[in-house]
Amino acid sequence: MPFKPALRNRQPAQPMQPLVDPAGWTAAELAKDDSWIYELSETEADEVLGAVAAVQNSAMDILALSAADFAMPKLDKALAILRDELDEGRGFVLLRGIPVAAMDRAGVAAAFWGIGTRFGRAVPQNGQGHMLGHIKDIGGDQRDRTVRGYLTANEMGYHCDPCDTVGLMCLQPSKNGGWSRIASTVSIYNVMLERCPDLLNELIADYYFSRHAEISAGEKPFYKQAMFSFHDGYFTGRSPGDFALRAQGLPGVPDLTEAQHAAFKAFREIAHELHFSMDFRQGDVQLVSNPVITHTRVEFEDWPEAERKRHLIRLWLTDPAGRPMIPGLRDMTHGVEVKGVPLTAPLDVAELI
Helix, strand or coil, X not given: CCCCCCXXXXXXXXXXXXXXXXXXXXXXXXXXXXXXXXXXXXXXXXXXXHHHHHHHHHCCCHHHCCHHHCCCHHHHHHHHHHHHHHHHCCCEEEEECCCHHHCCHHHHHHHHHHHHXXXXXXXXXXXXXXXXXXXXXXXXXXXXXXXXXXXXXXXXXXXXXXECEEEEEEEECCCEECCEEEEEHHHHHHHHHHHCHHHHHHHCCEEXXXXXXXXXXXXXXXXXXXXXXXXXXXXXXXXXXXXXXXXXXXXXXXXXXXXXXXXXXXXXXXXXXXXXXXXXCXXXXXXXXXXXXXXXXXXXXXXXXXXXXXXXXXXXXXXXXXCCCCXXXXXXXXXXXXXXXXXXXXXXXXXXX
């Protein structure tokens, strides 16, 4: 079924009132059809290849690449619709059919970056200044707090990233597992309002989040951010995941109350209950709006051959023209900014180790 934007049924969002928002979908609704997938035509795929060739011929640094440098006039019409779908629709899209196999790694990175420029400005994803992230198992264990979950094969907890939009491009799917799970924080909010309004009220407040030791000199190892907030009739949600729990014990961070722990637990349970799963094919690009979607990934089994290892490339994007947020919250969508650290765009996970 061709891509079809969500119905724009929206009412002004207010605290402790039911949310009516196009991003308030259910898994059952998404499972009815695949109208949330946009599949490139042959002409659009060729346009991507042509734009990549032009960039590579110019020897332009990927970090300097703007939308104007990556010409895709036909595909741009569709990407504008998809961008609107992130802010005003379901809050996620899947772009299918990027011709990954027809490009080298640098070309794939350029294609992903060029597409990303249509959805916002790329921001650093860690304290090393990496603007391109790589989701690949390097043999770590997420139970080790020094290891990032995306560099393991473990299941991850529901979370939101410090950016407006997170994009994932699939270079190589796993042998088995590794499915993406997404859940609407709008729907989670509404279920909590119905079942446990006292716990929901606990989440309409600021919380402390760990900076994961990725800080500039003189900065505190944590920051405060609203978990659920409202501005100009729009709701914004943040998942009470690992970064909120890892802030516990940091100097200056108060202990969570029993009620707050219970609210976190209820959120996680309802997210799992409401989640929608999707698998990735080579050349798929998933784009998720962090203000209305919480996401995770299940454990996976990899191929034994190194060249067949599951590998996704990630972009974090900030968008000043995105979903309305309370003052100051947009500043929390700039990724991991560490003063003095140069920005780079590594082409593989080996460059991250």
